[in-house]
Amino acid sequence: MRMSRAFGNTLREVPGEADTASHQLLLRAGFVDQLMAGVYSWMPLGWRTKRRVEAIIREEMDAAGAQEVHLPALQPVELWEQSGRKQALGEVLFQLMDRRERGLALGPTHEEVATRLFADHTSSYRDLPVTLYQVQTKFRDEARPRGGLVRVREFTMKDAYSFDADDAGLDESYRAMFEAYRRIFDRCGVPTVPVEADSGAIGGKGSQEFIFLTDTGEDTIVLCDTCDYAANTEKAEFIRPPAAPEDPLPLEPVDTPGATTIEALAALLDVPAAKTAKAVFFMAMARPGAASHPAASAVAAASAERDTPVFAVVRGDLEVNEIKLSNALDGRALRPMTDAEVSEHGLVAGYASPIDAPSHVLVVADLSIPDSPNLVAGANQEGTHLRNVNYGRDWTAAIVADIALAQAGHRCPRCAEGEAGGTLRTARGIEMGHVFRLDYTYTKPMDVTVSGADGQQVTPTMGCYGIGLDRLVAAAVEQHHDERGITWPASIAPYDVHLVGLGLTRDAEVAADAERLYEELRAAGLDVLFDDRDESPGVKFNDADLIGIPMRLTVSSRNHKAGVVEVQRRAEGEAEQVARGEVVARLPSAASGGAAPTHMQ
Numbered sequence: 001m002r003m004s005r006a007f008g009n010t011l012r013e014v015p016g017e018a019d020t021a022s023h024q025l026l027l028r029a030g031f032v033d034q035l036m037a038g039v040y041s042w043m044p045l046g047w048r049t050k051r052r053v054e055a056i057i058r059e060e061m062d063a064a065g066a067q068e069v070h071l072p073a074l075q076p077v078e079l080w081e082q083s084g085r086k087q088a089l090g091e092v093l094f095q096l097m098d099r100r101e102r103g104l105a106l107g108p109t110h111e112e113v114a115t116r117l118f119a120d121h122t123s124s125y126r127d128l129p130v131t132l133y134q135v136q137t138k139f140r141d142e143a144r145p146r147g148g149l150v151r152v153r154e155f156t157m158k159d160a161y162s163f164d165a166d167d168a169g170l171d172e173s174y175r176a177m178f179e180a181y182r183r184i185f186d187r188c189g190v191p192t193v194p195v196e197a198d199s200g201a202i203g204g205k206g207s208q209e210f211i212f213l214t215d216t217g218e219d220t221i222v223l224c225d226t227c228d229y230a231a232n233t234e235k236a237e238f239i240r241p242p243a244a245p246e247d248p249l250p251l252e253p254v255d256t257p258g259a260t261t262i263e264a265l266a267a268l269l270d271v272p273a274a275k276t277a278k279a280v281f282f283m284a285m286a287r288p289g290a291a292s293h294p295a296a297s298a299v300a301a302a303s304a305e306r307d308t309p310v311f312a313v314v315r316g317d318l319e320v321n322e323i324k325l326s327n328a329l330d331g332r333a334l335r336p337m338t339d340a341e342v343s344e345h346g347l348v349a350g351y352a353s354p355i356d357a358p359s360h361v362l363v364v365a366d367l368s369i370p371d372s373p374n375l376v377a378g379a380n381q382e383g384t385h386l387r388n389v390n391y392g393r394d395w396t397a398a399i400v401a402d403i404a405l406a407q408a409g410h411r412c413p414r415c416a417e418g419e420a421g422g423t424l425r426t427a428r429g430i431e432m433g434h435v436f437r438l439d440y441t442y443t444k445p446m447d448v449t450v451s452g453a454d455g456q457q458v459t460p461t462m463g464c465y466g467i468g469l470d471r472l473v474a475a476a477v478e479q480h481h482d483e484r485g486i487t488w489p490a491s492i493a494p495y496d497v498h499l500v501g502l503g504l505t506r507d508a509e510v511a512a513d514a515e516r517l518y519e520e521l522r523a524a525g526l527d528v529l530f531d532d533r534d535e536s537p538g539v540k541f542n543d544a545d546l547i548g549i550p551m552r553l554t555v556s557s558r559n560h561k562a563g564v565v566e567v568q569r570r571a572e573g574e575a576e577q578v579a580r581g582e583v584v585a586r587l588p589s590a591a592s593g594g595a596a597p598t599h600m601q
Contacts (some may be wrong), residue, residue, distance in 0.1 A: 001044075001495070003531045003543075008033075008043045010543050020216045022477035023148025025486050029546045031473075031494075038145025038153035045547065046473070048494035048527075050156070053469055054135055056187045056491065057158045064180040066131040066160055071113045073137055077103030079112040083445055088201045090333065094139045106139035111202065111442050111464055114161040118460075119448040125165045125458060127450065129173055133160035135469070147216065149470040150430055156470055162463040163443075165452070170461045174437060177465040181210055181433050184467065189489030190475045192432050195221050196231035198323050201331075202464065204438040211429035212475045219429050222406050226422030227415040234323040236406035237413040238424060241274065241317065243372040249388040254376075257383045260350025262316040265385065269376060276316030277369065277377040277389060279352045281337040284308040284329050284362070309337065309345045309361045313354050313397065314404050315368040315375070321405040328364060328401040346380075353380040355395045365397035366404045430475055431468075438462040480571070486548030487571040495529040497521055497587065498549035498570075500540050502556040504532060513580075514555040517565070520584045521553075545570070553583065 008030040017034070018024040026032045031046030042050060058068065077095060080086035086093065086105075094106035107113065114132055122130070138157045145152050162173035178194070185192045192210040199207045209232060211221055220233045231237070259265040266273045286307050310329065312320050326334050342349045346358040354377060357363050369375075370391045377389040389395070412422035442448075443459050452458035473492075480487045490496070499521065501514035514532070521528045529549060531540050537556075544552050554566035554575075565583045568575040578586060 001529050004533050020147050022474040025477050045494045049492050052492045060180040060184050061133045064176045066133045069132050069134050071110050073107050075105050075107050077105050083112050092140050094141050108140045115442045115446050118163050124451050129164045129169050131162040149474040158467045160465040163460045174463050187491050196235050198234040202436050203441040204436045207436040209431045210433040212432050213427050213429045214478050215428050217429040222424040222426055224412040224422035229412050229414040238406040238410035239416050240368045246373045248390045249374050252387040254385055256385045273316040277375045278314050278316045280312045280320045282310040282334040284310050285333040311361050311363045314366040315372050319405040325403045348380050351378040353378040363397040364399045367402050433467040435465045485546035488548045490550045493549050495549050496526045497528045498544050498552045499528055499530045500554045502537050505534050507557045510557050510560045524584050
């Protein structure tokens with residue numbers, strides 16, 4: 001491609017709306033263009049990179065035995081009602097009506113459609129296992145798009161769906177996809193860490209995310225400093241600091257004027273935060289008719305038909321994990337109670353007590369509470385707390401569950417034994433991919449069965465596996481850039497070689513030689529971006545650095561007279577003078593980092 005004919009321009013100024021390196025550089029280098037918040041057009045340069053990412057993904061999916069399909073983005077809403085996910089997704093689901101007033105949705109994902117397709121074309125266990133995948137546009141009405149391509153409302157996803165006759169088959173399908181993901185991210189130059197994760201609205205019995213570690217990430221993960229335990233904080237377990245054993249002491253009211261926070265209470269009474277009980281209030285939104293979350297308790301499921309006030313209690317040195325709390329409550333959406341609602345439900349803000357809590361309030365206690373004797377808790381009376389509150393003697397909760405947030409400094413749940421073992425640290429990151437063991441989350445409510453080996457009907461078990469291509473491109477830029485611009489890995493760069501011609505309008509011989517070299521490179525199977533513009537060397541070199549193609553060749557009058565071409569790797573910065581007649585022969589391995597380059601059609 002000749003830059004004199006290329007569509008799009010580079011930008012000198014950093015766009016004001018761009019808050020991450022990848023967002024800034026992809027806009028400045030002319031890879032994407034923002035149409036509106038969370039919606040981007042892919043420019044020619046960006047589209048070529050995205051197609052190279054797609055090619056890698058397809059190669060690995062095919063090698064893992066998956067078969068490519070293409071499923072409709074426009075879906076009947078009743079499919080989402082049948083699976084129970086319409087209400088779970090809420091406002092994230094784009095909905096519309098057709099001219100016959102039938103409800104439709106723009107697919108945010110395709111579990112329901114893939115399950116229906118499988119059911120329509122599979123009847124026997126002999127057809128299993130099967131894994132279907134696609135590369136397709138998804139739509140999600142995100143409340144706060146951010147980070148350029150990291151969180152958007154329209155994006156491209158590679159999603160795959162496996163169907164197996166039993167758990168052993170699912171284990172094998174899951175392993176194949178997990179290993180394929182490792183290879184995909186490695187080939188795209190994006191290092192990732194697999195972490196345990198919450199399955200969220202997708203559901204199932206377990207999942208793992210592939211996290212790209214970066215300070216600009218919106219996910220927080222915990223990692224053990226001793227073993228390989230890693231988990232998203234939404235899911236992470238930890239060993240709670242143990243409370244000292246004590247005999248229960250008599251309840252004792254104590255005046256605590258103005259002590260409405262754990263910090264103020266602990267300071268006033270000169271006790272550690274771990275000797276207090278923290279109260280946090282939420283409203284759990286109703287989920288009438290919705291399928292139960294796999295982690296839900298019977299009590300939580302029974303209250304799901306109505307909005308429910310929730311009184312969450314954790315030890316004062318811990319924090320409530322809203323995702324874990326939601327899982328304990330049938331996966332219901334939560335929001336903080338307003339001050340008015342706290343009063344309306346018979347609670348005193350800053351002094352609320354789990355003792356004799358109103359019967360309509362659902363009390364949920366963290367695992368730390370039953371094991372912590374003689375805590376200080378509210379008395380549900382302004383300016384008063386109670387000393388020596390003991391779980392079981394003075395109060396009980398409707399649900400006791402792990403609802404606490406893992407934090408840096410907590411002990412690892414996998415390798416900590418006694419006083420030894422690992423300590424958790426936290427890091428920020430971006431989710432690159434997510435793999436789920438769905439179990440029967442979709443096949444059972446959608447009544448999918450196949451005939452088994454004994455002639456009886458069997459419900460297949462499922463897995464699903466997603467990669468966001470747009471954010472994978474963004475992560476590659478976050479990982480590979482410097483102060484001058486992008487430094488693309490050769491595997492996903494839009495072109496293999498950036499040919500820069502200097503002084504072409506002033507020197508006919510140099511211009512002719514640059515044209516010959518351009519054609520020789522193309523004949524050798526290399527994809528070439530040829531800067532044939534009538535611009536100054538500074539403009540051309542700045543644009544080459546910004547765009548970030550791995551190998552740059554420079555043809556100029558000085559080089560032409562010396563019989564050489566300047567060859568420079570973008571990521572290394574050192575230029576080499578290569579004899580003109582040797583350039584093409586030396587480039588294939590150099591441009592691709594030692595392997596044959598990926599070519600565009």
